[in-house]
Amino acid sequence: MKHVIIGAGPAGVVAAETLRRHNAKCSITLIGNEGKPPYSRMALPYLLIDRIAEPGTYLRQSPGHYDDLKIEYVQANVAAVDPDKKTITLDEGAPLAYDRLLLATGAHPIKPPIKGLDLPGVHTCWTLDDADEIGALAKSGAHVVLMGAGFIGSIILEALVLKGVTLSVVEMEDRMVPRMMDEVAGNMLKSWCTSKGVNILTGTKITEISQGDDGLNVTLDKGNIPAAQLVVVAAGVRSNIDFLKGSGVETKEGVMVDDHLQTNIEGIYAAGDVAQAKDLSTGDFNVLAIQPTAVEHGRIAAMNMGGLDTPHRGSLSMNVLDTLGLISSSFGQWMGEKGSDSATMVDKTNYRYLRLEFQGDCLIGAQSVGLSEHIGMLRGLIQSGTHLGNWKQILMTSPHRISEAYVSTLHKNAS
Amino acid sequence: MAWTRKILRVNLTEGTCVSEPLNMDWALKYLGQRGLGTKYLMEEIDPKVDPLSPDNKMIFATGPLTGTCASTAGRYSVITKGALTGAIACSNSGGYFGAELKFAGWDMIIFEGKSEKPVYLCIIDDKAELLSAEGLWGKSVWDTDAAIKATHQEPMMHIAAIGVAGEKGNMYACIVNDLHRAAGRSGVGAVMGSKNLKAVAVRGTGGVSVEDFGAFMKSTEAGKKALAENAVTGEGLPAYGTQVLMNVINESGALPTRNFRDVQFESANDISAEAMAEPRRSDGKPNLLTNQACFSCTIACGRISQIDKDHFSVVNKPEYWGAEGGLEYEAAWALGAATGVKDLEALTYANYICNEQGYDPISFGSTLAAAMDMYEEGVLTKKDTGGVELKFGSAEMLTKMADLTGTMEGFGEQLGLGSKRLCEKYGRPELSMTVKGQEFPAYDPRGIQGMGLTYATSNRGACHLRSYTVSSEILGIPEKTDPLSTDGKAGLVKAFQDATAAVDSAGLCIFTTFAWTLEDIAPQVDAACEGNWTPDTLMEAGERIWNMERNFNLAAGFSGKDDELPKRLMKDAAKTGPAKGMVSGLDKMLPEYYEVRGWNTKGVPTEETLSRLGV
Amino acid sequence: MQKTLVIDPGKCTGCKQCELACSYVKEGSFNPSKSRIRVFDFHTEGRFVPYTCTQCDEAWCQQACPVDAITTDPVSGVKQVHENLCVGCKVCTIACPFGTINYNVASGKVVKCDHCGGDPECVKACPTQAILYSDVEQAGYDKMQQWAGKTDNAAPANSA
């Protein structure tokens, strides 16, 4: 059996390792196009602030890891897939045959149609090369404009501040992290960042960027900011599906997969940022561009590729964020859904917030600010669908007792 | 080390919280907690102040070992001029609060002045602030605990609070932390209430270090081993709690019954540890659910009880159906034998209410017993009691009075005066079984002679925890003395008083001394903190502390005349048991005591004694 | 033979000696808030429950880690955080459905129970033997594992 994996991010690497774990003999080829050992995008912010050097971003640390597992790691760009012939075409060299194919090509950052985004000094923060260029420009004292305060924007925000730049953040929505947390939390983050000297402009659009004498002039739809030495764009991502044009593999936002992470074409699977797969909370199919999902997809897709029938129940959306020391997280249906009960606790002065969403006596979503102890329990409760019984009532007025509720119900279930 | 070296000074009048360094010179002389806190109080207030006035101060003090892994090292004391006594008050409490205060980075909190409006102090590590408690005023300790944790979304917070009793000036109100641990005696809760301070909430995430970890781990480990291997601390207390004493003391003829009319209670067994552990006839379940330890304690004498849901005290009150803090010996005695009530469930309920509303069960039970005595004698009538028959032995009456005292309503307000004030008010002061205004605990001085001297000379008023000679006279620890003899008791009491002052100042629980002597304690203290701590220097610090406390009381207006016991104990002989026919031999012991203390015949420390101790 | 912490809440008195021992060994001071084991107090039930990582087979934390900072010891099965590699991204803390890997602000890294390299301090410190260190085939452990299975996104029956 010959397995080929396109894309050497977390989804691809975990898939390759899983295939090997369950089958010592099969052939596994992992293809990456970045000219680097498989690395982790998530680690880029930490590279930026010199907490780690480049090797610290690598997904696997032991030397010879892929060789030891007899995973063939190929550096090439895949140009097309031919399902009929069961081959893929590389930019250079002969086509490559496969029996099972995994699409794990990830996503790329979007550059919105705004004039000036292609000027030098305007960068996305997505690859090791991007990090190098941002690092060179984000000098202490420089004025930097960050476009977008979504989840990834907010992660980059912290790295930039730690580099000592003067930072302005421009977010078109009414709050920070609008797709991860509600108004209360988003505004808490904003006032926290503001108190740390970051200029946060929400409900504001960048309309044009042009080269001026002191740097880049960033024009806003309202208000002014000084010229910038660097503009970082974090305006969302899109799945890498262009190379699939004409292949017959069905795509929408990403590659459509079924509940075994298989595409419409037998033997071709998709995982990670490129896959439009089942969301555990809603049952809808969408792209959940986060690390834990990439890993989970990679593992489950590989099981199915290797012949172990493993349905995918759906992935849980979850994020954790550290904005200049303020830790926040969100899980599942954090915004609630029709008929759900919501319990909240807000302490604005101390930057603490917890909101729980229940359907019946099960937790379906949660978000928190300023809490970091045992937060994984929120995932545990949502994902396992644990019935909280009497605890639900207690949590409705005292959501902060969630970890007690968790341990209590866990032990009841276990004994 | 062991110290955070930081004191939090909270001026309630001004609404300020200020950090200041701990006076290390004093820490070297007075060790910590009881000793060091008293030293601060001594230096900062006029002993003549009205305890309930803004001029009184209130100090929460930890010991050097508090927050470490030494067994029982979770304690703190509240030091102030006592509302009940007007004497020095120092009430020691376990639970987790004291350790949490240390983890937040504070050795001590000094409260001064009086807040204009109800407030609570919220400490989250080095951040301390006074917050409005207007929404908490009128709430019980338990509700306050839950409400504060909810407000701060912090289930890990530890809270010391007063209930309605403290707010309304019950003279023996206590400060309850962790729901059922209390700085219980002398009315420290009334002082807190008079300052409009509802609670102190603490969350600490810092660590406590010690000076020499190697030596510390070795000595604390040896200490824990000694506790585990000792019959009292290793078996008796974890299994039965302090309640293990009920039958023992009764058989010794020293269980004060019905306001000390008798020295044995015919129903002692019904309210004993054994009864708590047996399945109830009503529902087949035992009253005792399990035992609980305080922070770092390897003994775990705390009781967790559950009342029979069908018991009259909790019918239709599901809030009392869960597990809560159960009966300790002193409480079981005061609520039971002292009042003649033998209904264990009723006692447990009354004890819940003491914790929930924050008042001392010993003083409450004793005061109620005195009131019953007056009722039976016709001094009090139904007109005074709001129609309740205050008869010895009535369980319904006990639970009703517990409720009323908790909220200071009806006759509860009278009971909240404490036995001395109540008996004086009705013209029968001799029926108040108190010394310096504080009610006796559960040992009859006629049956255990050393305890008579203990009560009479205790600096905070009648108390067993100032020199627990029961240990020697009944249990034979460290060596057996004859409970019915006054011989050598002066020296015994002094030795116990000094050693106890040292233990109370270290951050440890006095129960360790069933197994430990200062030989066991000194190496733990010495490895933990600054200073040269040997059994001798600890003993000397204890004696220094004792004399300092005595000086406080003398300056507050007490004299040797106040080292006395009520007439009943001096004149009315024990009717039954081993002590039958005996009265207290205090008159023989007291002069001898003054002498071994190095005090003059009026009970005043001589210049020589004070200079020897460097007071 | 793999060993695991077997916890009997029925024996726990809530003294927190385990938390003290753990924090002393791991952090160099007595500091329950930094302990890898935590005692939950269900006071109205009169129950104390020591709680820590079960070293689950799924190794959610390890899988989620983007930089290989968590590994499984091949002999003991213990999941270990390598401080030199951890970047402090906290993804493992939300990925672990048990909430037993936590972020330590002071170090900027995550911390979890690692059985102290085979001689757990909490076990030695517990005065009531509520925490034992024994072979994996203990009933309680298996049950907790089953529960862990419920949180797996792959359907349990088929996951190898």
Ligand SMILES: Cc1cc2nc3c(=O)[nH]c(=O)nc-3n(C[C@H](O)[C@H](O)[C@H](O)COP(=O)(O)OP(=O)(O)OC[C@H]3O[C@@H](n4cnc5c(N)ncnc54)[C@H](O)[C@@H]3O)c2cc1C
């Ligand atoms: C700065 C930053 C911070 C982040 N922080 C977090 C976070 O804190 N938490 C979180 O959950 N997620 C975070 N993410 C998102 C997370 O990194 C992604 O969800 C994850 O990398 C997705 O993994 P993947 O394997 O699907 O895709 P990728 O990691 O993108 O890997 C796909 C690989 O395939 C390669 N490829 C693409 N097309 C081809 C082709 N045609 N031929 C060959 N190779 C190809 C790509 O170049 C890439 O190397 C962050 C992302 C960034 C950029």
Ligand code: SF4
């Ligand atoms: S916090 Fe550290 S150990 Fe956890 S996932 Fe991130 S890098 Fe890995």
